[in-house]
Amino acid sequence: MAQVDEKKPRRWHIAVFLAPAVLVYTAIMILPLFGTLQLSLFKEIDNNQVFVGLQNFRTLFGDERWAASFWNALQNNTVFFIIHMLVQNPIGILLAALLSSPKLRLRSFYRTAIFIPTILSFVIVGFAWKLILSPIWGIAPDLLQMVGLKSLFAPWLGKEQYALVTLSLISVWQFVGIPMMLIYAALLSIPDEVIEAAECDGITGFSQFWKIQLPLILPSIGIISVLTFVGNFNAFDLIYTAQGALAGPNYSTDVLGTLLYRTFFGFQLQLGDPNMGSAIATAMFLVILIGVCIYLFGIQTRLRRYQF
């Protein structure tokens, strides 16, 4: 290293600049992550941590009750993710496309207003929707009555078959601003010449969006998909505030995050178990890692050629 720069034989300042960030990041993020992976290979026997290899995972996947809760949570998580992909991202793209149309008035008003739910905490969002959908208060049935659909009302959050979809849609409502903003930014960065060329060829309006702009923003859609994936498989707060740690009714809204919380801290009569909790965290880690790898190696490399 000394030969790289003659004037400063030892460039201590590089280390000084890097040290605080690397230390905090390593100590609070990376080491605990590996610590958690490691803990999942141990078990507490007579107050001692004993190495048990993959036994916790054998319990998690082999024991009937553990396996049932794990697969239930994973399945719910997948449904949660699919609803986001099918509802949140298309709505986000639609709104962004409308916002980026030239000569639109009130643009910044719409942009600011539609992004507001995204900045609210899950606690606010969870409780606000719980109140609005509550049959006691009656805002939701009243509104449905206005459009003559009162018969459709049901206590959605309290019914097993609707609760998960309802929560997913609440989460969609909250986060639609993120795909909207990112796609909006991507649409703005398309060079004007491309659009002008399309207009010269008579491609305007919807077909212009479909044939010219959409292919060009595919990389951003890829990034949004992976962000949605990581966020969804990490979800906890909304379900915890709206349905409690038990993710009721009857675990129909249980996701990996709430399962991890219950396992780690215990609930009702079951004692908390850090080791099984770590095993679940490790499983979540693997799920997220696989998802990110699919994106990085399967999708992103193919999308590269579209970027400017």
Added chain:
Amino acid sequence: MNHSSASFGRSVAAHSILLLYTVIALFPVFVIVINSFKSRKAIFRSPLSLPDEQTFSLIGYQTVLKQGDFFLYFQNSLTVTVMSLFLVLLFGAMAAFALSEYRFKGNSLMGLYLALGIMIPIRLGTVAILKLMVASGLVNTLTALILVYTAQGLPLAVFILSEFMRNVSDDLKNAGRIDGLSEYRIFFRLVLPLVRPAMATVAVFTMIPIWNDLWFPLILAPAEETKTVTLGAQVFIGQFVTNWNAVLAALSLAIVPVLVLYLIFSRQLIRGITAGAVK
């Protein structure tokens, strides 16, 4: 003529869709806030009307301020958010400067290492983080939260800031070097002021998840004296489920600070996103 009426129709359609979605986005917030100023009877009798002379009531806010120590929670949230933000920006900018300015062995490897945290959520390490905090006696202190949020915010901060610092002109820095400024002075005096807009973007991105987080306050600092607003509202609402006035008032109190911050910084946030911070 034909063309202009088609574009008029299109713009009406665009406005009606955007307006419809704006209503959907704001309606729940609106309902919560107006009802928090009404008496209990009026909340149930006409939930969608604005409070008037007869139905106006501050009973919910009185209950909240009497029962929950919201000023303390607010102070805790503010301390945690501001301190974490300061550390994220300072440490993040220093690391970003090192990565973008100097060529050294392992530079890109270090960049990759620091970027890992963008994709992998810090929550997965919770079990071990709690152990670490218990071992170092930091449970139920704001320090624990500040450390965790600093670690959580650093990856994105380093990533965005190093992109921006690559664009700072080399001539300027070299002129500083010829004038005998040390590397530290070049960083603090020349580079930092130039990347201020990027710092503001990072600040907004970092601030919102910290202020809104429920998971770490719940696990690392659930004690009464270290509760944040988000956790305080959660616990308070859990206890007062049937007192609708109090619940609505607590929700409104939790909404207002973020809303004000957002409206102040929204231009910055939008500029940051559209400037390609997240390309």
